[in-house]
Amino acid sequence: MTFKYNNVYIENTSTVAGPYEAKGPLKKYFDKTFDDLYNKEKSWELAEAKSLEDAIATLLKKSKLNKKDIDCIISGDLLNQITSSCYSSQKYDFPFLGIYSACATSCEGIILASTMIDSKKVKKVIAATSSHNMSSEKQFRNPTEYGAPKPKTATFTATGGATILLSDTKSDIKVESSTIGRIIDLGQTDPLHMGSVMAPAAADTINRHLTDLKRTPDYYDLILTGDLGTYGKEILIDYMKTEFGTDISANYNDCGVMLYDLDKQKEVLAGGSGPVCSALVNYSIIYEKMKKKEIRRVLLVTTGALFSPTMVYQHENILSIAHAVSLEVVS
Amino acid sequence: MIMEKKQYKKIVDKHKPTETRAQNAFIAFVTGGIVGVIGQLMTEFYASFFEISTKDASTFMLVTLIFIASLLTALGFFDKWVTFCKCGLIIPITGFAHSMTSAGIEYKKEGPIYGLGSNIFKLAGSVILYGVVSAWFFGLLRLIIMGG
Numbered sequence: 001m002t003f004k005y006n007n008v009y010i011e012n013t014s015t016v017a018g019p020y021e022a023k024g025p026l027k028k029y030f031d032k033t034f035d036d037l038y039n040k041e042k043s044w045e046l047a048e049a050k051s052l053e054d055a056i057a058t059l060l061k062k063s064k065l066n067k068k069d070i071d072c073i074i075s076g077d078l079l080n081q082i083t084s085s086c087y088s089s090q091k092y093d094f095p096f097l098g099i100y101s102a103c104a105t106s107c108e109g110i111i112l113a114s115t116m117i118d119s120k121k122v123k124k125v126i127a128a129t130s131s132h133n134m135s136s137e138k139q140f141r142n143p144t145e146y147g148a149p150k151p152k153t154a155t156f157t158a159t160g161g162a163t164i165l166l167s168d169t170k171s172d173i174k175v176e177s178s179t180i181g182r183i184i185d186l187g188q189t190d191p192l193h194m195g196s197v198m199a200p201a202a203a204d205t206i207n208r209h210l211t212d213l214k215r216t217p218d219y220y221d222l223i224l225t226g227d228l229g230t231y232g233k234e235i236l237i238d239y240m241k242t243e244f245g246t247d248i249s250a251n252y253n254d255c256g257v258m259l260y261d262l263d264k265q266k267e268v269l270a271g272g273s274g275p276v277c278s279a280l281v282n283y284s285i286i287y288e289k290m291k292k293k294e295i296r297r298v299l300l301v302t303t304g305a306l307f308s309p310t311m312v313y314q315h316e317n318i319l320s321i322a323h324a325v326s327l328e329v330v331s
Numbered sequence: 332m333i334m335e336k337k338q339y340k341k342i343v344d345k346h347k348p349t350e351t352r353a354q355n356a357f358i359a360f361v362t363g364g365i366v367g368v369i370g371q372l373m374t375e376f377y378a379s380f381f382e383i384s385t386k387d388a389s390t391f392m393l394v395t396l397i398f399i400a401s402l403l404t405a406l407g408f409f410d411k412w413v414t415f416c417k418c419g420l421i422i423p424i425t426g427f428a429h430s431m432t433s434a435g436i437e438y439k440k441e442g443p444i445y446g447l448g449s450n451i452f453k454l455a456g457s458v459i460l461y462g463v464v465s466a467w468f469f470g471l472l473r474l475i476i477m478g479g
Contacts, residue, residue, distance in 0.1 A: 146430060148414075153348065186336055188343070200339065204333065
């Protein structure tokens with residue numbers, strides 16, 4: 001399912017990043033960072049909601065907009081009942097749509113927002129997402145103070161909130177097209193190797209996007225997956241070659257690998273993950289580079305493991321999904 | 332247009348990093364051994380200082396190790412030690428204490444009943460249940476074979 005859009009533009013973005021991300025190579029590109037994982041709140045969940053609330057506030061300030069100018073917000077995160085999205089958006093009285101695609105949430109938001117704007121029913125829509133290392137560890141794994149040892153293939157949930165404002169007002173960058181992902185199951189069961197779970201979903205979506213639009217990978221200056229990490233990235237390149245005979249390695253990178261300095265920040269293991277991981281990279285350095293016209297065509301492919309601890313304990317496979325959005329500098 | 336699961340498994344295995352198992356086992360062996368030595372020294376100390384039996388002294392030692400592990404967890408750096416030492420700190424009684432304290436800290440915000448009370452045994456619960464069941468089972472075997 002691939003759509004093309006005629007009148008959808010990126011008006012602005014905002015990023016609020018946590019302490020580990022601030023120690024990484026993208027620090028100068030973030031709008032705001034915080035040093036304490038609690039973010040001056042009482043719990044991990046509230047800390048996550050606060051980071052998204054700050055990101056929305058920053059977006060409105062940067063765009064010089066009032067909250068009444070926004071038609072709708074589409075937001076999702078990893079927590080049960082998408083808690084941080086609800087508790088942060090509630091402060092602004094926006095009409096609210098909650099979504100879930102695990103770490104593929106940011107592109108799902110952009111696809112929905114773009115389709116709404118393209119249909120001319122709305123003018124300005126915010127797509128938002130957040131995640132928090134500690135709130136995710138608490139919900140999906142062990143208590144945060146436990147520090148259970150993990151294998152090298154494990155990824156590290158990024159902390160922060162990020163938003164993108166899409167609008168029908170012309171700007172330098174447009175949302176050109178998008179592809180909705182399918183749910184993929186290739187028999188993976190290891191929650192500490194999410195790269196292997198998500199790589200086939202990314203491959204499927206990239207392949208369908210390229211086939212639907214009759215394009216080759218070199219059409220894009222950059223193809224970016226969400227959070228496959230070091231090993232998932234290798235798997236995807238190999239998968240694309242073996243299954244589709246397509247070589248993407250020339251202009252391909254992964255946000256999970258870009259968000260941290262993998263040589264210095266050993267605690268992140270195979271790289272970043274979480275819905276905000278890809279959003280923090282795409283809405284900061286990628287957006288800036290596109291604004292400066294250093295890169296003109298980018299394919300964002302956010303990847304999500306639809307991971308349920310309950311189903312894993314019941315010995316079911318982990319499902320995955322990937323959504324793609326193509327961004328282009330308007331010439 | 333989706334690859335066979337078997338074929339995909341081959342690709343995944345090809346890109347799997349090798350874990351440093353020997354190094355991990357060595358670190359766990361040394362650090363676990365150090366915990367054991369500390370425990371033994373503590374037992375000897377209690378037995379001679381308080382003039383009590385070795386059995387009583389080892390109970391004192393266990394309580395002390397549990398206290399130290401819980402305190403270090405609460406102070407916030409025991410998790411980093413566990414990540415480094417791995418089973419060297421998880422298998423001894425320090426790991427048991429740490430699993431309860433870390434769960435206790437994590438769920439304190441949800442209140443004393445629904446938070447702390449229901450979740451403190453989140454990790455340790457299985458150890459207690461199967462510990463009690465196997466103790467009963469081996470006690471029965473001992474009774475049958477050795478007569479008590």
